Amino acid sequence: MKVGLMGFGKTGKAVASVLLQSKETNLQWVLRKSHNLEHRSVPEFLGIDSEEPGYIYSADEFSGAELLERYPVDVIIDFSSEHGVRYYGEAARDRKVAVVSAISSYSEQSVAYLKHLAQKTRVLWSPNITIGINFLIIAAKILKNIAPYTDIEVVEEHFKAKPEVSGTAKKIASSLGLEEEAIKTVRAGGIIGVHEILFGFPFQTVRLKHESITREAFGNGVLFAAKHLHERGAGLYSMEDLMLPYFNAGSAQAA
Structure with missing residues (x-):
C-alpha cells in the first residue's frame, strides 16, 4: 500500500518511523509547509534502514494534483493542520485516494468538506487515532x-x-x-x-x-485504519466503524 504523509512534526516523525518499519505500507513522500529538509530522505533523516523513497517536499513545490500525478499513493495520512485537507482534497477525491485524518479538531465547514470528499472516496477522521x-x-x-x-x-x-x-x-x-x-x-x-x-x-x-507512552502509538492506529479502510467503499468513517466488527467476533464464534 503506497502512502503519503502530511505533516512532519514530532507526531509526524513518529508515524513515519512506524510506516517505514511496516511491511504493509510503502512511504512514498512526506509533505510539509516548511522548506527545511526539502528533498531529504525520511529513512536517512530518521536513521532507518529502508529502500522506500519517502522524500520530503514542501507544499509550495507542487499543487495537490501535481503531487499525486507525479507520486501516486493509495492513501494519504494527515497529521498536518485543519487546513491541510484543502491542499490535496479535490485531487484525492478525483483519484479515489483514501484519506486518514488524525487532525484533533475541525470546524463545521471542514467537516462538511470531509463529507464532500467522502462522496467519491474513503475518508476516516479520528481526533485520536490510537x-x-x-x-x-x-x-x-x-x-x-x-x-x-x-x-x-x-x-x-x-x-x-x-x-x-x-x-x-x-x-x-x-x-x-x-x-x-x-x-x-x-x-x-x-x-x-x-x-x-x-x-x-x-x-x-x-x-x-x-x-500514550510514545507518539509511535499513533502510527499503530494509522496502520489499522489504512488497512481496514482499504476494504470499505466510499464514505466518511470513524475508528469506531472499523473496530466495532471485532466486538461482535466473540458472539459470532460462540454462536
Whole structure:
C-alpha cells in the first residue's frame, strides 16, 4: 500500500518511523509547509534502514494534483493542520485516494468538506487515532448502556504547555453525553497524553484508562485504519466503524 504523509512534526516523525518499519505500507513522500529538509530522505533523516523513497517536499513545490500525478499513493495520512485537507482534497477525491485524518479538531465547514470528499472516496477522521483510546471509547459506551445510572467522570492529563482541553477528551465526553465543561484537566511535566473515564457505581468503581507512552502509538492506529479502510467503499468513517466488527467476533464464534 503506497502512502503519503502530511505533516512532519514530532507526531509526524513518529508515524513515519512506524510506516517505514511496516511491511504493509510503502512511504512514498512526506509533505510539509516548511522548506527545511526539502528533498531529504525520511529513512536517512530518521536513521532507518529502508529502500522506500519517502522524500520530503514542501507544499509550495507542487499543487495537490501535481503531487499525486507525479507520486501516486493509495492513501494519504494527515497529521498536518485543519487546513491541510484543502491542499490535496479535490485531487484525492478525483483519484479515489483514501484519506486518514488524525487532525484533533475541525470546524463545521471542514467537516462538511470531509463529507464532500467522502462522496467519491474513503475518508476516516479520528481526533485520536490510537487503537487503545478508540477501544476505550467503545467500551465506555457499552458500559454506559449496561448501567446508565452510574456517575461518569472524564479526566485528561497532558504536558504542561498544552493550553486547551484535548480533542480526544471532548470526543469522549460527547460520546457519553457529557458537557465539555465536565472534563477535568491536569497539566504537568512532559505527559504525552492520559485519558481516564471513571464510572462510579453505588458499590463499585470502574476505571477505563489509556496512556500514550510514545507518539509511535499513533502510527499503530494509522496502520489499522489504512488497512481496514482499504476494504470499505466510499464514505466518511470513524475508528469506531472499523473496530466495532471485532466486538461482535466473540458472539459470532460462540454462536
